[in-house]
Amino acid sequence: MRTLELAGVDVPVIGQGTWRMGEDPSQHNKEVAALRLGIELGMTLIDTAEMYAEGGAEEVVGEAITGLRDKVFLVSKVYPHNASRKGIPQACERSLRRLNTDYIDLYLLHWRGQYPLEETVAAFERLREDGKIGRWGVSNFDVDDLEELNSPACATNQVLYNLEERGIEFDLLPWCQQHQQPLMAYCPIGQGGTMLTHPALSQIAARHAAKPAQIALAWILRQTGVIAIPKAVAPEHVQLNAQAAQLRLDDEDLKALDHAFHAPQRKHRLAMV
Secondary structure (H helix, E strand, O other), X not given: OOEEEEOOEEEEOEOEOOOOOOOOHHHHHHHHHHHHHHHHOOOOEEEOXXXXXXXXXXXXXXXXXXXXXXXXXXXXXXXXXXXXXXXXXXXXHHHHHHHOOOOEEEEEEOOOOOOOHHHHHHHHXXXXXXXXXXXXXXXXXXXHHHHHHOOOOEEEEEEEOEOOEOHHHOOHHHHHHHOOOOEEEEOOOOOOOOHHHOHHHHHHHHHOOOOHHHHHHHHHOXXXXXXXXXXXXXXXXXXXXXXXXXXXXXXXXXXXXXXXXXXXXXXXXXOOO
């Protein structure tokens, strides 16, 4: 698995997302097994959040990493309404209990809320000093947010990015690359809509003896400093995600995808889900 440096650690360019995990008890064992399979295949970065199933996804992750914690780079996120000087340490402790660990490698502010960034950063730094987290970062921040934050200690920005949502290519992605801040792409293969059935993706997938979702991931990874965090539960999908890191798209492929999914020509409001 290809890697890049995130928060001072070499991590795989394809990790594992957990949005919507922990919502259906009947899927619990399958979700745990999927994450463990992903770890075996080299997707050792796992992203979760206290918001996902109101802690349920963190519980799934906690079970999945039992006995494997030293192999995993663990990312979780705090709700904005918990992002105060008092709220962050309390939220972190709850996440640590659900995750069945004593530290989180990377702890993110899920999106901006009511509390001043200075207060949130101070709470993050206290957690880092106490050994509860390795580093901190943000999610769903646009360029103006990052410039207001103005902190080299921010390890990453996690945002929506896929073929249908390319707005960040106009200014946010270049800003992150210029500042050598890795970007984490959530929903990199869409949200179960029509993107993966587009003829352009199907044709390119056929040329590479791959699946459309793998082409969508390879397209994300053409960019420098980008990590994709697709979510998968079916074993075959986990395996396909891991294999996508080996794909390389050529100029013809990229031209066809640009024709099918247009690059932004102006500033767009940051897309979120």
